[in-house]
Each structure stands twice: as C-alpha cells, then as structure tokens.
Amino acid sequence: MMKKEFGPFFEPKNVAVIGASATPGRPGNDVIRNILANEYRGAIYLVNPKGGEILGLPVLPSIANLPDGVELAIIILSAKDTPQALRACAEKGIRHAVLSAGGFAEVDQGVKIQEELVEIVREKKLRVIGPNTSGHTSTPHQFTSTFFPLGKIRRGTVSYIAQTGNFATHTMKYILTGEHFGVSRVIGLGNKIDMDESDALEYLADDPETSAIVMYLESIKRPRKFLEIAREVTRRKPVVMLKSGSTEAGRHAAVAHTAAMAAEDRLIDAMLRQAGVVRIWDYTHLILAGKALSMLPLPKGNRVSFLAPSGAMLVVLSDLCVRLGLDVPEIEPATVRRLHDISPPFIRMRNPVDIWASASVRGVEFGYREGMEAVLKDPNIDAVVPILMLTEDTGIPSYDFILDLKKRYPDKPLIVTFSADKKYMDECKNYLEPLGVPTFPEIEQPFEVLSILYKCAKAMNRPEQK
Amino acid sequence: MMKKEFGPFFEPKNVAVIGASATPGRPGNDVIRNILANEYRGAIYLVNPKGGEILGLPVLPSIANLPDGVELAIIILSAKDTPQALRACAEKGIRHAVLSAGGFAEVDQGVKIQEELVEIVREKKLRVIGPNTSGHTSTPHQFTSTFFPLGKIRRGTVSYIAQTGNFATHTMKYILTGEHFGVSRVIGLGNKIDMDESDALEYLADDPETSAIVMYLESIKRPRKFLEIAREVTRRKPVVMLKSGSTEAGRHAAVAHTAAMAAEDRLIDAMLRQAGVVRIWDYTHLILAGKALSMLPLPKGNRVSFLAPSGAMLVVLSDLCVRLGLDVPEIEPATVRRLHDISPPFIRMRNPVDIWASASVRGVEFGYREGMEAVLKDPNIDAVVPILMLTEDTGIPSYDFILDLKKRYPDKPLIVTFSADKKYMDECKNYLEPLGVPTFPEIEQPFEVLSILYKCAKAMNRPEQK
Numbered sequence: 005m006m007k008k009e010f011g012p013f014f015e016p017k018n019v020a021v022i023g024a025s026a027t028p029g030r031p032g033n034d035v036i037r038n039i040l041a042n043e044y045r046g047a048i049y050l051v052n053p054k055g056g057e058i059l060g061l062p063v064l065p066s067i068a069n070l071p072d073g074v075e076l077a078i079i080i081l082s083a084k085d086t087p088q089a090l091r092a093c094a095e096k097g098i099r100h101a102v103l104s105a106g107g108f109a110e111v112d113q114g115v116k117i118q119e120e121l122v123e124i125v126r127e128k129k130l131r132v133i134g135p136n137t138s139g140h141t142s143t144p145h146q147f148t149s150t151f152f153p154l155g156k157i158r159r160g161t162v163s164y165i166a167q168t169g170n171f172a173t174h175t176m177k178y179i180l181t182g183e184h185f186g187v188s189r190v191i192g193l194g195n196k197i198d199m200d201e202s203d204a205l206e207y208l209a210d211d212p213e214t215s216a217i218v219m220y221l222e223s224i225k226r227p228r229k230f231l232e233i234a235r236e237v238t239r240r241k242p243v244v245m246l247k248s249g250s251t252e253a254g255r256h257a258a259v260a261h262t263a264a265m266a267a268e269d270r271l272i273d274a275m276l277r278q279a280g281v282v283r284i285w286d287y288t289h290l291i292l293a294g295k296a297l298s299m300l301p302l303p304k305g306n307r308v309s310f311l312a313p314s315g316a317m318l319v320v321l322s323d324l325c326v327r328l329g330l331d332v333p334e335i336e337p338a339t340v341r342r343l344h345d346i347s348p349p350f351i352r353m354r355n356p357v358d359i360w361a362s363a364s365v366r367g368v369e370f371g372y373r374e375g376m377e378a379v380l381k382d383p384n385i386d387a388v389v390p391i392l393m394l395t396e397d398t399g400i401p402s403y404d405f406i407l408d409l410k411k412r413y414p415d416k417p418l419i420v421t422f423s424a425d426k427k428y429m430d431e432c433k434n435y436l437e438p439l440g441v442p443t444f445p446e447i448e449q450p451f452e453v454l455s456i457l458y459k460c461a462k463a464m465n466r467p468e469q470k
Numbered sequence: 471m472m473k474k475e476f477g478p479f480f481e482p483k484n485v486a487v488i489g490a491s492a493t494p495g496r497p498g499n500d501v502i503r504n505i506l507a508n509e510y511r512g513a514i515y516l517v518n519p520k521g522g523e524i525l526g527l528p529v530l531p532s533i534a535n536l537p538d539g540v541e542l543a544i545i546i547l548s549a550k551d552t553p554q555a556l557r558a559c560a561e562k563g564i565r566h567a568v569l570s571a572g573g574f575a576e577v578d579q580g581v582k583i584q585e586e587l588v589e590i591v592r593e594k595k596l597r598v599i600g601p602n603t604s605g606h607t608s609t610p611h612q613f614t615s616t617f618f619p620l621g622k623i624r625r626g627t628v629s630y631i632a633q634t635g636n637f638a639t640h641t642m643k644y645i646l647t648g649e650h651f652g653v654s655r656v657i658g659l660g661n662k663i664d665m666d667e668s669d670a671l672e673y674l675a676d677d678p679e680t681s682a683i684v685m686y687l688e689s690i691k692r693p694r695k696f697l698e699i700a701r702e703v704t705r706r707k708p709v710v711m712l713k714s715g716s717t718e719a720g721r722h723a724a725v726a727h728t729a730a731m732a733a734e735d736r737l738i739d740a741m742l743r744q745a746g747v748v749r750i751w752d753y754t755h756l757i758l759a760g761k762a763l764s765m766l767p768l769p770k771g772n773r774v775s776f777l778a779p780s781g782a783m784l785v786v787l788s789d790l791c792v793r794l795g796l797d798v799p800e801i802e803p804a805t806v807r808r809l810h811d812i813s814p815p816f817i818r819m820r821n822p823v824d825i826w827a828s829a830s831v832r833g834v835e836f837g838y839r840e841g842m843e844a845v846l847k848d849p850n851i852d853a854v855v856p857i858l859m860l861t862e863d864t865g866i867p868s869y870d871f872i873l874d875l876k877k878r879y880p881d882k883p884l885i886v887t888f889s890a891d892k893k894y895m896d897e898c899k900n901y902l903e904p905l906g907v908p909t910f911p912e913i914e915q916p917f918e919v920l921s922i923l924y925k926c927a928k929a930m931n932r933p934e935q936k
Contacts, residue, residue: 424643447753
C-alpha cells in the first residue's frame with residue numbers, strides 16, 4: 005500500500021522538472037545537474053515557457069506539452085506560481101509532485117496559497133512532498149529532487165527523514181565531503197501538507213533498501229499514528245530521532261520558558277521510548293548515528309572492551325562507559341592469559357586493556373592485532389574499540405589487520421579511534437572507512453555510538469506490550 | 471617561595487642529562503633532540519659512561535665530572551639505576567631532578583626503590599618531578615625534559631598539570647599536529663614522590679607566564695592543601711580539571727562498583743566546586759578547554775547569540791544552551807532593526823539569528839559580518855558563535871572580517887564553527903586559528919566551550935567565604 009502510494013517518489017520511471025532553468029546557480033538548473041550527476045536512468049522532461057535546451061536536454065514550453073504517463077513532477081517555481089502548476093500536472097495525470105517552492109511566509113498570501121495546495125491535493129487525490137522542501141533523494145534509483153548542488157550522492161543503507169532543509173543540503177554536503185558513508189533515501193519533509201513523518205516512516209519500514217532510519221523532527225503531525233507505526237517498525241529496524249524540544253513557531257519561547265518545555269518534552273520522551281525510538285540530542289549525532297548504523301552490526305549487549313595506550317584513557321573512558329550505560333566487564337581467564345602472552349610481564353592485563361607496553365615493545369600492529377583478537381574472541385564482550393596510537397615514534401601500522409578482524413568477527417561492532425598525530429589519524433580514516441570500518445576523531449565518540457546502537461538493539465528485542 | 475623551590479625546573483640556567491644515549495629512538499636520545507629542537511639557551515651537559523659525542527655535544531663519563539653549579543638533572547635511567555644517580559647528583563650540588571624512569575612495577579624491588587628515592591629526596595633536601603614522568607615543558611624558557619619526540623613545542627599561555635604520561639606525549643603530539651594553540655608549562659606529575667599537584671598549582675598560581683591552568687588528576691595527594699591553594703588561585707586564574715572517578719589501582723573496581731564511586735565522586739565534586747575549580751568530564755575536553763582558554767577572553771555572563779544558516783540548528787542549539795546553562799536572551803530593538811536591515815523582509819529576525827536568507831541573498835560575508843557586528847554591539851550579549859555556511863554554492867567568504875570583529879570587540883568571546891563543505895572547514899580553521907580565532911568542527915562544541923568559560927568567570931567572581 006505504502007509502496008503504491010509513495011513508490012513513484014523513490015522509483016520514478018520518469019520525471020518532469022517544472023521550472024527548469026538555463027541559468028547556472030538557479031535551483032531550477034541545479035536540480036537538473038543533480039539528476040544528471042546521479043545518473044538517473046529514467047526519462048527527464050523539462051518545462052519552461054522559453055523552450056529551447058538546457059544541459060543538452062530539450063525544453064517543453066508547458067505542462068500541457070508533456071507526454072502522458074509522467075510519474076513525478078518536481079515543481080520548482082515561486083510559491084504563487086505553484087498551485088496553478090500543480091493543478092496542470094494533475095490534469096496531465098501526474099499524481100506525485102515535489103513542491104520545492106519556499107518562502108510561503110514571504111508573500112502576504114502565503115497561508116492562503118498553502119491552503120490552496122492542500123485543496124488541490126485533496127481534490128485531485130495527489131501525493132506531494134513539501135512545499136518548502138529542499139528535496140528528496142533515492143540513491144538505489146540514482147534519483148534526487150534536491151536543488152542544492154551536491155553532485156553524485158553516495159549510496160548507502162540508512163535513510164533519513166528530516167524536517168529541515170539543512171539536512172538535504174549543507175549536512176549532506178558535509179557527509180559527502182567529510183565522511184565516507186552513503187545514504188539510501190533522504191526525505192526533506194518541508195511544510196508537510198501531505199506526506200508527513202508517519203507516511204515517510206511507514207514507507208521506509210517496508211523498504212528493502214532501508215536498514216535503519218534516522219530522523220530530525222520539530223513536530224509530530226499525527227502523534228497517535230506515528231507511534232503506532234514506530235512501535236512496529238522499531239522491532240525490525242533501528243529508528244533514531246533528534247526531536248528538538250520546541251516547535252518552529254515556539255523556538256524563541258522555548259528558550260524563555262524552559263520549565264514548561266521540559267514537561268512537554270518529558271512526555272514526548274516517554275512516548276518515543278515506549279515506541280522503541282532511540283532519541284539523540286545533538287545535531288552532529290544525526291551524522292554520527294547514520295555513520296554507525298551504516299557500517300556496524302548492532303551489538304548483542306552492552307559489554308565493551310577497549311584498548312588504550314594510556315592508563316588515563318582507561319580510567320576516564322571507563323567512567324564514560326558507566327555514564328553511557330555501557331558495561332566494561334571482566335574477561336575470561338584464557339583472554340587474560342592471552343593478553344599477558346603478548347605483553348611484557350610487568351603490566352597487569354585485564355579489561356579495559358592497557359596496550360601501551362605490548363604495542364611499544366612488540367610493535368603497534370602486533371599489540372593491537374593480538375589484543376583486539378583476544379577480546380573479540382571473548383564471550384563476555386559485545387563490542388571492541390581500539391584507541392590506536394599513531395606516531396612515527398612507535399611506527400604507523402598497516403591497517404589491514406583491522407579489516408581482517410572485522411571479517412572474522414562480523415557480529416561484534418568494531419570502532420576505531422586514535423591518539424597522537426593528526427596526519428595519520430586522517431590517513432587511517434580515509435583508508436578504513438571506504439572499506440567499512442568507522443573511525444571517529446574523538447576518543448569519546450565510539451562509546452556514544454555504542455550507547456546508541458545498544459539502545460537500538462534493546463528496542464528491537466523489547467518484550468511485547470498489549 | 472614557590473619560585474625559589476621550583477624555579478629551576480622551569481627556568482634552568484643549565485641542565486644535565488644523566489643517561490644520554492647515542493641511539494636514535496631511545497628516550498636518552500630523544501630528550502636531547504627535544505631540548506635542541508626547542509632551542510634551549512642554557513648549557514647542556516650529557517653524561518654516559520661511554521663518553522664521546524652525541525648530536526654534536528660532548529659526553530662526560532660520570533656525574534662526578536659535571537661542573538659545579540648545575541641546576542637541573544634529567545635522570546633518564548632504569549628504575550634500579552636511578553637512586554644511585556640521584557644521590558650522585560645531590561653530592562654534586564644539583565638540587566632539582568626529573569626522574570624519567572618508569573617501570574617501577576617492572577622490577578620486584580619497585581616499591582623499595584621508590585622508597586629509597588623518597589629517602590634520598592628527604593635527606594638531601596631535593597626537589598624532584600616523578601619518577602615515572604614523561605617529563606615537563608616550559609616554552610617561555612624554550613626548555614623541555616620530555617623524552618617523547620615532539621620537536622619544537624608551540625608557546626602559549628595555558629599551563630597543564632597532568633597525572634598521566636599520555637598528556638606530555640601523545641596528546642601534545644595531537645595538539646602540535648592537529649591544533650594551532652600552544653602551551654606555557656606542562657608538568658607530568660608521574661608517581662609524585664615529591665612535587666605533587668598542590669606544589670604545581672601553587673607554582674603556576676604566581677607564574678606570570680601562566681594565564682590559566684588545566685589539570686588531569688586521578689588522585690589528590692594532600693586534599694586539604696590542594697583545596698586551600700585552589701580556593702585562592704581560582705579567583706585570579708581559571709582552573710579547569712578532569713578528575714577521573716577512580717584511582718589508578720581501583721580503575722577496574724570503579725567500573726564494577728559504580729554506586730560507591732559515585733558517592734565518593736559527589737564529595738570531590740562539591741569540594742572542587744566550592745574551591746572554584748571548574749570540572750570537565752571528557753579527555754578530549756582537556757584539549758578543548760586549553761584551546762579556549764588560550765584564545766578567548768572570559769565572558770562577562772552567560773548570554774549567547776549565535777548565527778545559524780538553518781532553522782533546525784537554531785532550535786537544537788537553543789535546546790543545547792539550556793542544557794549547558796547558557797542563556798539565549800532577547801536583544802535590543804535597535805539590534806533587531808539592524809538585523810532586519812541586512813535581511814530580506816520575509817524573515818523574522820531575533821536571537822538566535824537565522825542568517826541564511828541574508829547570507830544567501832546579500833552574500834555570505836555581508837550577512838555574517840553585519841549580523842555578527844549587530845549582536846556583538848548589543849549590551850545583552852556576552853559571546854557570539856557564527857555557524858558559517860561554507861559551500862561553493864553561496865561562495866566562500868574571506869575570513870578577515872572575523873579578525874576585524876575580534877579586534878573591535880575584544881571582550882566578547884567569538885567562536886567559529888561551520889556547516890557544509892569539509893574542505894573549506896579545514897581551510898577556515900587553518901586560516902583563523904593561527905591568528906587567534908578558535909574554530910571547532912562540531913556545532914555543539916563552541917557552546918561546550920562557553921559553558922566552561924562562563925563557569926570559570928563565575929568562579930573568579932564568586933563571593934568571599936569565611
């Protein structure tokens with residue numbers, strides 16, 4: 005049902021760009037560049053009264069000139085011109101549209117225009133994304149309606165639902181330039197006159213291309229419906245959400261009236277938890293969570309082992325694990341023996357693992373490889389974090405042993421972080437991440453990741469409720 | 471008094487390296503390289519029974535061959551050879567020594583040797599750092615006793631006291647390769663048989679080269695003395711501390727027995743707060759706090775303005791400010807008017823500032839420059855955070871306007887963070903930071919910084935207690 009309703013957004017056989025522009029830098033031009041850069045394989049129809057040719061594609065003078073059977077329209081016109089175009093599309097039999105126009109607050113009749121759009125959608129039985137959306141993306145179908153210049157969008161398995169134009173634009177730009185993971189579907193909800201977070205979540209729930217869902221919401225339009233869908237999907241796929249504590253309109257008030265907000269927020273928090281949605285609190289964690297869910301299995305439990313080149317890090321990170329609800333358990337006697345085997349005799353080996361002496365005396369690669377394998381093998385351990393010491397002093401290891409361990413222990417999340425020389429940290433990230441091992445520049449971040457992943461695993465396995 | 475007691479550690483007229491090594495990669499060799507790389511201007515005497523020459527410097531065969539008047543010895547021998555060397559130094563009239571030997575747990579007589587060192591120190595009235603210290607640094611004097619290969623250590627105004635070898639080694643390596651700020655004094659306390667955190671804090675309290683102090687402690691040797699000193703110095707200089715919740719020995723237990731630890735930790739927490747010490751919780755914040763205190767004035771209050779290119783960021787970061795104890799207040803009507811002047815008419819301008827429309831329509835540099843100046847001028851605002859949008863789409867600004875604003879509003883912390891293209895984020899950091907404007911890659915970090923700085927300011931201005 006969802007597939008039928010929303011499929012043409014994510015797997016359109018063809019697309020019409022209403023408001024195609026010949027001027028580089030204009031949204032109506034950038035959207036075409038993005039579609040081409042993503043190597044979309046369906047037919048692309050451009051509409052602009054001026055006609056001619058844009059980026060090598062012919063331009064039709066009007067919507068009426070479109071052939072029959074167009075599945076999806078991207079209407080990239082001003083707010084005031086949007087209703088008429090939507091109506092024309094409907095008359096042409098196009099049932100799905102992305103309404104890119106923003107600035108509904110910019111014209112005096114903004115509210116009225118939006119009401120008109122609602123009316124057209126209802127009357128013509130259309131499905132629309134927006135208005136005021138920065139677009140959506142579907143990498144499995146090599147398609148995007150985003151008008152922010154992004155070029156080729158990396159394919160991945162995590163999908164995003166974002167009630168902010170920023171995600172599909174600047175944040176995606178960061179992911180594409182600063183990270184190595186990709187995305188599956190990205191939906192910018194905009195003013196959500198039709199498709200809302202409940203629809204989007206329901207679609208992604210059954211989407212075979214989506215392994216996990218990360219959301220940013222400022223409001224929930226149909227809370228009961230949303231929680232009903234969330235309760236079900238969170239048993240099959242992780243759902244992580246940044247829910248800001250205030251509404252768009254109440255943003256300013258939120259800061260002034262903390263107490264009231266906090267009460268409302270506690271209620272939302274409880275409902276989301278009950279529905280198995282894992283809440284995050286920082287904008288940056290939208291990226292961190294997506295990266296983690298793209299590259300890591302969910303841990304079986306919260307029992308962590310980590311290997312640090314510093315006693316101070318062992319202590320501070322143990323403290324952090326406690327704060328994050330992670331356990332740093334005792335390990336098997338056989339594991340302890342193995343750790344003693346690889347280390348000079350004077351260090352007491354246990355979990356967490358002080359790897360400095362082993363790595364210094366017997367080599368960085370040997371120490372970390374053998375130490376990591378020892379704890380990966382241990383039945384008491386669900387996830388492993390090496391804090392690699394990267395300095396010329398003790399030598400830079402080849403990182404292939406980490407790939408090998410990942411392959412041999414696929415069920416235990418393995419997350420890399422570093423200490424020491426920035427240059428080698430960057431090199432390590434750029435080597436390991438395209439091969440599927442996530443790294444994080446700050447030593448606390450792998451533990452924040454594990455805390456999120458563990459909550460996702462717990463939500464999936466939570467007992468049934470009536 | 472402190473100056474007299476500890477001065478020779480930080481401003482030695484000359485230094486003897488006992489255990490100088492000709493072998494590259496050995497600590498006894500790297501320490502000499504570090505001293506030379508830092509362009510130390512005092513005489514350097516090397517001692518090794520083999521004699522000869524190391525790195526162009528003559529080597530004396532024994533401590534007895536040293537000239538009179540040597541102020542400081544770096545004894546970089548094995549644990550078992552350290553007591554005899556320390557005694558010989560004392561007999562030669564050397565009253566200050568850095569005991570680099572580690573591995574006191576490595577030899578069966580480790581405890582006994584340490585007791586012997588304590589005895590020598592007492593008997594001969596010496597002052598020592600260590601044993602088991604990775605050394606100390608004094609950039610104003612172009613001197614270091616660190617044996618980890620660091621090369622030239624960047625000079626700054628913040629001093630560190632660290633009860634971990636990691637800080638003076640790997641963490642300093644990160645600071646030197648990944649950041650642009652420098653340090654003044656760095657003291658690795660090691661096993662602190664003589665100089666402890668109270669001594670170090672007391673020395674730095676009156677040190678004109680130290681503007682702020684950042685500490686990492688696992689234990690406090692003389693809590694009463696420490697708090698007495700801390701209470702006084704925190705009225706003059708910010709003191710920030712990462713105090714891990716467990717002792718070196720109890721590290722493992724700490725994880726197992728959280729409840730007990732939490733109680734003890736609450737007590738320490740209350741004492742530190744009363745003494746005006748600002749506590750941090752993450753290892754990474756040792757770097758973040760040092761960077762912030764190096765480059766920023768303390769804010770007069772907790773009233774923040776920030777400029778973001780995204781409504782979502784405005785909301786989420788407002789929430790974060792509330793969590794961090796920061797206020798995002800109303801601004802003057804004149805400021806609001808100014809913000810409206812620089813923006814297209816359809817955006818409601820207030821604090822926090824939605825700068826997207828202004829930056830998009832009137833240019834990134836114009837929007838941020840005028841927007842930042844408007845809020846910097848406002849008497850209700852104590853600190854300003856621009857979240858720069860850095861993409862080729864809207865153009866990359868010249869960053870000189872930020873330097874200009876920093877110069878014209880020197881009393882208000884100005885902290886930069888970014889959104890969008892990683893390449894330009896790195897460029898921006900590398901341009902602004904050497905010129906004194908701190909940047910942070912994650913949009914939450916400037917607010918964490920402001921929370922720490924505000925607590926420092928509050929501690930300095932706290933009311934007198936009996």
